[in-house]
Amino acid sequence: MTAPALTALRRLPAALPMLIAAFMMGLATSFAAPFMPLFAVETAKMSPLQLGVFLTVTSVGSIALSTLIGRWSDRLPSRRPAVLLSMGSAALGFVMLTTTTAYVPLLLIGALLLGTGASSFPQLFAYARVQFGPAGAEAAQNGLTTLRSVFSLAWVAGPLLGAGLVGALGFRGLFLCAAAAYVGAALPVIFSRGRSRAALTAAAVASNLTETPAPVGPRQLQLISLGFVLYGTSLAMGAVALPLFITQELGGNTGQVGLLVGLCALLEIPIMLSFVLRPPRFRTATLMVVAFGLLAAYSLLTGLGGLVGGAWLALMLVAQAIRAIVVAIASCLGMAYFQELMPGRVGAATTLFANTGSAGNLVAGLLSGAWAQAFGYGSVFGLCGVLAAVACGLMVVSRRKGGRRELAA
Structure with missing residues (x-):
């Protein structure tokens, strides 16, 4: 089809x-x-x-x-x-x-x-x-x-x-x-x-x-929305810190920044197109848990760049491959996921999804600047990892609440 x-x-x-x-x-x-x-x-x-x-x-x-x-x-x-x-x-x-x-x-x-x-x-x-x-x-x-x-x-x-x-x-x-x-x-x-x-x-x-599933409860929707806000905050903070971390703390240059960002975008494409050519075998909620967990792993690897000496670029190339998976899943399936959670309310679901990203950017702006000024740009990725891990945990908790809701029904 x-x-x-x-x-x-x-x-x-x-x-x-x-x-x-x-x-x-x-x-x-x-x-x-x-x-x-x-x-x-x-x-x-x-x-x-x-x-x-x-x-x-x-x-x-x-x-x-x-x-x-x-x-x-x-x-x-x-x-x-x-x-x-x-x-x-x-x-x-x-x-x-x-x-x-x-x-x-x-x-x-x-x-x-x-x-x-x-x-x-x-x-x-x-x-x-x-x-x-x-x-x-x-x-x-x-x-x-x-x-x-x-x-x-x-x-x-x-x-x-x-x-x-x-x-x-x-x-x-x-x-x-x-x-x-x-x-x-x-x-x-x-x-x-x-x-x-x-x-x-x-x-x-x-x-x-999307198909119309059983509606989720308000509490579950709040947890999922908060998880997406934390995901957006972690992603945005990392995007702001990466070029400055490379050029000011690792001794890199703008060409290496462009290489890393471009590699991530290149790897996103086949993953995104796979969602068109072959629908995912796993539930969207499961894929979001995986994506948020991988974002925590990406942040950890990137933050370690300051501890591996001249091998930092190789480490970050691997990290960008992980980030590509994260962005491909969340950007391609995130909007459809919110539409699944709010059947019959496509406009409201789309707006809620977009607002979680905007709220993440808003928090990331001040938090990344204050954190970097106090502890350095490399340390920002440690905070990003914590936020992504919490987002992953919220998604797991929301799935359990959803399962109990279905049993109660």
Whole structure:
């Protein structure tokens, strides 16, 4: 059934523009995201705590503005204006980063422009889901997974290209290229044939793609949501600390940062595509427990990089392979998992899943900065491991509560 669904998706006129937009947006984020902490510390001269505040303010702006844009887009005949607004804001934000290194202006750019730009990803995927609606429910779900894989494909080369851009053109050239990539992502959306508001309702029905299981209790849902928040916090803290740990404590360079980030993205792709070509044999809840446990192992291995001397790069290459499994499972199956937990409430489930990630980023911003300033960047990974282990434990406890609930029923 999967092959016919993918064939139907491939025949859609909207498929190619959406794939191009996802790839270009992946390039834009992969150019800038791995090197933003380096820009903040090395060029803008932020302390670790100031970096944490900057990331937190950007996350707060992202949560608030993405919520407003999401509500606004729900009332529009098409989500296209919301997609273009968010991509345009991101492009303008990166252009503005080339004009100042003063702390307060950077906070404003992060909160307002980059915060608005953060809605590019969910708005593009929401727009694409509507475009894929005519292909049928299975093809629409597979299409979104394929878009996520294409987004990861851009991250394979993006960090290495970003490192080259920093070396050749500096952060100014890097941010201008990121802005140009966002413009490139917006062009396919501008020229795509968007579907009408009448089609949106049908697509929303088609987006409820999972089987309806027995409902979970509020307590169990709270535990799972908290687990995902801790997972998001651990993942985000590690992403912020990794480039600074490598360049400031291990004696590495931006090229090695790009190599590690690109390798992780490369390894994510076949894992993600396997979910399209062959459905997982294990329950989604089981896979999430595995993913969170592996995140704890990844954090431990990465943190050991400061204790193995010149072998740190080999150790981190192995660690990035583990991280690729974690991200592939959580990013591809996480949204569907929340939809399973909240049957018949696709919109609320999707919002809850997105908010756990945003909350994780918010906590990670301040916590990673304060922790790094007190104990160093390498120690951040120890804290990441603890948070991931607690997240894994919460998932195990929630499964037991769910089992008792089913027996009681």
